[in-house]
Amino acid sequence: MLHITEQQVIDRLSMTKAIELVDRSFRQLADGSAINHPRRRLILPNGSLLHYMAAGNPDYFGIKIYSSNPKTGAHFQVLLYRTSDGIQVANIEANQLGQIRTGAASGVATKYLAREDADTLGIIGSGFQAETQIGAIATVRKLREVRVWSRQPERRLQFARRCAEKFGLQVKATETAREAVENAAIVVTATNSKEPVLESAWISPGTHINAMGSNWLTRRELPTDLVMDRADLVTVDSVEDAHLESGDLMIPLSERKGAAFPASDLCEIIAGRRPGRISSTQITIFKSNGLAAQDIAVAGYIVEHA
Secondary structure, eight states: OEEEOHHHHHHHOOHHHHHHHHHHHHHHHHHTSSEEEEEEEEEOTTSOEEEEEEEEOSSEEEEEEEEEETTTEEEEEEEEEETTTOOEEEEEEOHHHHHHHHHHHHHHHHHHHSOTTOOEEEEEOOSTTHHHHHHHHHHHSOOSEEEEEOSOHHHHHHHHHHHHHHHTOOEEEOSSHHHHHTTOSEEEEOOOOSSOSSOGGGSOTTOEEEEOSOOSTTOOSSOHHIIIIIOSEEEESOHHHHHHHOHHHHHHHHHSTTOOOOOEEHHHHHTTSSOOOOSTTOOEEEEOOOOHHHHHHHHHHHHHTO
């Protein structure tokens, strides 16, 4: 059995390949050859949590398991097994795997839902997940400008400088969240906020939004009027998961009594079963919670190239 380190994950998993693998995992979910189990959480009185999520595809199955604590952060592993015989083939340190895979999911959504000419990205948040969001979107669209805002001025400045150097892009730290997202063709929210981090009026017609910061029913980054009134197309990585942990959708739904659930599965668009963007003025949203099916697809590739 292999033990694969964080550095080995970085060495073997490019963003281009991760986007390809996540795209394939969506197609497998659409045709039924992949099976995904939603995340579950064990919550302890001291604030420590154990999170676990499982999936399988024709080649591999396994579980991503991680602990989190307010003082020490999160610690991820993937236990990977061979589908053909049930033998464990690897234990993978998965902080970097999850970070790259999360970015790749937004890259896939942007590939299918953003305008072809989308060249400006506004991002709210400069934490652990934000950097790979830029890397993934820059892989599927030719970006002319990136604008970033987060609450701490020095942190957003450092983030902008680091990403400009790493990706060879014009990355600007802005003074306000509105300045970051207004007139941006693509918007990313990558925060742990409990309340909306932007206003509907800031979003221009034709914008695509990747909301990926929250996977709790009690937290959201998007306002109700944007989700329920202005968005022309709302997608999720899993409708089943979204009912369990998408505050961005379930809170607006609770505020609009009698309204229908506003989102559909992104895999249906990728598989060609439903239309995606049909005009340059549509506002589209991808609400990402993260799926174990994506983790297992990426983990299998890493093992095969270890």
